[in-house]
Amino acid sequence: MPHILIVEDEAAIADTLIYALQSDGFTTTWLTLGLAAVEHQRAMPADLIILDVGLPDITGFETCKQLRRFSEVPVMFLSARSEEIDRVVGLEIGADDYVVKPFSPREVTARVRAILKRLLPRTEAASASELFGIDRERVQITYRGQLLSLTRHEFRLMQSLLEQPERVFSREQLLDALGTAADAGYERSIDSHIKSLRAKLRLIAPDAEPIQTHRGLGYSYSPSHS
The missing domain is CATH 1.10.10.10 (Winged helix-like DNA-binding domain superfamily/Winged helix DNA-binding domain)
Structure with missing residues (x-):
């Protein structure tokens, strides 16, 4: 059963994702800070991380950069910014997908499944x-x-x-x-x-x-x- 780490400081969005993912058979952990996510991934690696770009401590981009120093875990960015340059930057620093808010929780779940499927051993x-x-x-x-x-x-x-x-x-x-x-x-x-x-x-x-x-x-x- 794949485990998904959700890093999102808005409780309403996190609750929606948790419900959608758990309904589809995933287990989840919810954190609100980028640095906490980095430490969590070191200690208890998740199978995929859903990472908000606008976090209270460090940006999602910086969080991803720190993760990439020791982990190839798949990363999906969530962001309210839809500009092309933001998507390009996100993908270039090692993300596997980039989803713009507002989004459909079912679509996010489908994207999670697609990423995990293509990143087989x-x-x-x-x-x-x-x-x-x-x-x-x-x-x-x-x-x-x-x-x-x-x-x-x-x-x-x-x-x-x-x-x-x-x-x-x-x-x-x-x-x-x-x-x-x-x-x-x-x-x-x-x-x-x-x-x-x-x-x-x-x-x-x-x-x-x-x-x-x-x-x-x-x-x-x-x-x-x-």
């Missing part, structure tokens, strides 16, 4: 990626049994996407995978590499779309579209 997740094969020593990737003719940059991009299915990578994060500084003005070159990768994948499977675009956020690898 790697042995289980690997079975969903059997269409691809990665040979790191030879710097090669196969797709549906056929060798892809990739440049060095394309190999590194595809490898990064394949190793974390469903994770949304920003252009900045993908530049890091290439060893290119994000401030070098090359972020849009990622789009060109992705376009080339898609063209090569379509030569093998014209109707598949393994690389998904997330408008304003970045790209992900989706096993269900492979």
Whole structure:
């Protein structure tokens, strides 16, 4: 039974989430402070954390940064701020989802289930990626049994996407995978590499779309579209 840590300083919102999650079979813990959540995760790790951005002590963003120093626990942000930049920042510092208030408790519960489902142990997740094969020593990737003719940059991009299915990578994060500084003005070159990768994948499977675009956020690898 997955355990969800809710970090929210508004009691009404926390009560709604607790009711919805427990009704769906989850167990929950409710805290109101970011620093308390960090210490709680060290001592009694939760399976997923629902984290409000506007907390009384430190922001949810700072809380997430501290969590990422020692834990890969899935994090879902809650925020009253709907601006694109806030969503991008949240995802770039390691969150798995970003939900804007007001929200449907049933939708949050569904999103929690979806995150936990896609973050299966790697042995289980690997079975969903059997269409691809990665040979790191030879710097090669196969797709549906056929060798892809990739440049060095394309190999590194595809490898990064394949190793974390469903994770949304920003252009900045993908530049890091290439060893290119994000401030070098090359972020849009990622789009060109992705376009080339898609063209090569379509030569093998014209109707598949393994690389998904997330408008304003970045790209992900989706096993269900492979």
